[in-house]
Amino acid sequence: MKSFPATIFFVLLYLAGPAQTTIRVVFKNPHAAKISQVDIFDLSQKEFHTAAYQDTVTLHFTKTNIDCYNIRYHENGKKYYSQVWLEPGNVTILAHIDSARLVIDSVINAPFYYKVREFNREYQALFSRKDTAAVNQFLLDAYQENMANPFSIHAAYYYVMLNQNSRPALMKLKTLSAKQGDNFSWFLIYPSVFERLEKILSVSQLNLAEYTLINTKNKKTTLLPGAATYYVLDFWFLACPPCLQQHVEIKKNMQLLQQKGIEVISISTDTDFKKWEKYLDKHDYEWANYLQYKSPTLTGLLGISAFPTYIIMDNKGNIIDSYNSFAGVLSQLKIESSPR
Secondary structure (H helix, E strand, O other), X not given: OOOOOOOOOXXXXXXXXXXXXXXXXXXXXXXXXXEEEEEEEEOOOOOEEXXXXXOEEEEXXXXXXXXXXXXXXXXXXXXXXXXXXXXXXXXXXXEEEOOOOEEEEEEEOOHHHHHHHHHHHHHHHHHHOOOHHHHHHHHHHHHHHOOOOOHHHHHHHHHHHHOOOOHHHHHHHHHHHHHHOOOOOXXXXXXXXXXXHHHHHHOOEOOHHHXXXXXXXXXXXXXXXXXXXXXXXXXXXXXXXXXXXXXXXXXXXXXXXXXXXXXXXXXXXXXXXXXXXXXXXXXXXXXXXXXXXXXXXXXXXXXXXXXXXXXXXXXXXXXXXXXXXXXXXXXXXXXXXXXX
């Protein structure tokens, strides 16, 4: 289970009307002369601002609500960034670059930033105790207490990811979400939460033959279940580092999977056939690999927008479980990963 930023306090009272957002970043770095550009943009990229580098950069946003922002510095082709949750108003951020990342030293006039950090600390403590019930309640509390701002969607995202194989747990979130409606449907990860939630609860079986795919010979095809006992559908794309890292694990464990009658079918959402083909050839990935074709797609049917996603199904098309790591797949299938 990964740790994710969140918070459970989150009731901010404003006596005046909503303010717009001004972000002032004061930057200290011994290699500042190498920095050429500064970007600040909200997570959903509704507003994207760029400025030439200065020690102090001030950028203005029309936003009047709590939101998540990315701050990014460009240095000789490298990019250093950090993500911050801020309420509207005049915010000052003190930051510097270490060897690998942009470090936020302090944030002035944005207590929400610190509430997020405090939540992360509490979340880590709960996780270390491996108390699933407590973690779930923690995330549900965060969701409820933030229904008036998009941080609720973050809390819900992690809740769905952690509970995608627990229908009772997901029903709790679905019931709560009815009170919020789609007020934050504009938020970047909203589909990853609520479309996925609905699909998990409503789709229990797949008929692969209904979906057109592109095979490694660049021909349209459909899939029919074969003699395997179980199938693992691997949804991925080339620009997804975790997807590529876990392909190494798939290859390493392929013999063990085959011995147990388990077939892996990788389905990429990429559209560049030549790049996809080159990647498979370079790494000698010879298990079943396909590209998605046009709508309707399997990722659309399943509401998948987080990658990688692995779906385990039996040879009748019944969905058994879903995971976002191949380690989860191996654990569910009771396969001890090969040391090779």
